[in-house]
Amino acid sequence: MKSMLTKLTASCLVVATLSMADAAKAQEPFRFAWPSAINSGVAPLTFAEALGFFEAEDLSLELISLTGSGVIIPQLTVGNIDAAYSGLEPAVLSHQPDNPDLGIYFVYNFIPNSIWEMVVLEGSDIQSIEDMRGKTIGVLALGSSNVITSKAILQSKGIAEDEVTFQAVGVGAAAYQALISGQIDVLNLFDTAHSRLELSGTAIRRLEYPEGFSGSSHGISVARATYDEKPEFFGKFGRIVAKANLACAANLEACIRSYWEAYPELAPAEAERGEAMEREKFVLTSRLENLLGEEGQYGAFPEGDWLNLVAALEAGGLVTDPDVPLNRYYTNDLVPMFNDFDPKEVVRLAEQAE
Incomplete structure (x- = not known):
């Protein structure tokens, strides 16, 4: 009997191990480039991980620090990363006469209100x-x-x-x-x-920016060829981002703590956490004001922002052909997928987090 129980137990362990392996295998890595050293700006994403948003989409997050579009774009085009948080300007300039087509495409409006300042x-x-x-x-x-x-x-x-x-x-x-x-x-x-x-x-x-330079400044950029192959892959990630920003705004302290837990080497000493929390809340409050768009339209690009960007770059002498079709720069086709969730449920989950 003991031998049979041992065999059954061993068999159960093998099945359980295989099941866990299958579950882990089912989570496809999403390699996302961050355009600076990792900082508390990634807190919405770490909070999304903690709340199970990535797991729900069968994705796992790989955050990669890459400084500047000049570094990010080549990594996108050769497939070393899946997407990046990056500025919009290179997409416009790459479709200008005599400029090489970089093959990048924007699928999600990451920053509806420009974060750049002088x-x-x-x-x-x-x-x-x-x-x-x-x-x-x-x-x-x-x-x-x-x-x-x-x-x-x-x-x-x-x-x-x-x-x-x-x-x-x-x-x-x-x-x-x-x-x-x-x-x-x-x-x-x-x-x-x-x-x-x-x-x-x-x-x-x-310093006050001229008119036309204060709209959307950053999006989630992808390789156009990869987007054409598997748009749902990016749709799932965009939905996570929309939920992440909403959740972080609903419980900012838990959002920040998730960042410290994900990156303990960047977390303050225990005795300093009270002051550090107040500092991070001050910093992230301004960012969340720029991140959150209109409910039900998270990730959508207003056409006017692209027209203003093209006009501004033309006024600056960097665009010579302002009539390139805008759909060569971006798409809003995935916006319904980004917003296919219950905002109230996201807020409820966030408010329960510690």
């Missing part, structure tokens, strides 16, 4: 973009997509590219010190980076 120290003599002639501008990387838009902004104000200097400063302490020390005159990063600078005690001013 900031100066409170005491700076720079009062507007028109005052930036002859100045040095600090950017994340020289290959970042916003450098394209920043050049267009300057040119729309009569400042030629060779009348300013762009300098790569990264993000974080080194970038902040470059501005504080006077190594650069203007810091041209994104909302959360500048919020962190303010939290450190440095008074800054944000």
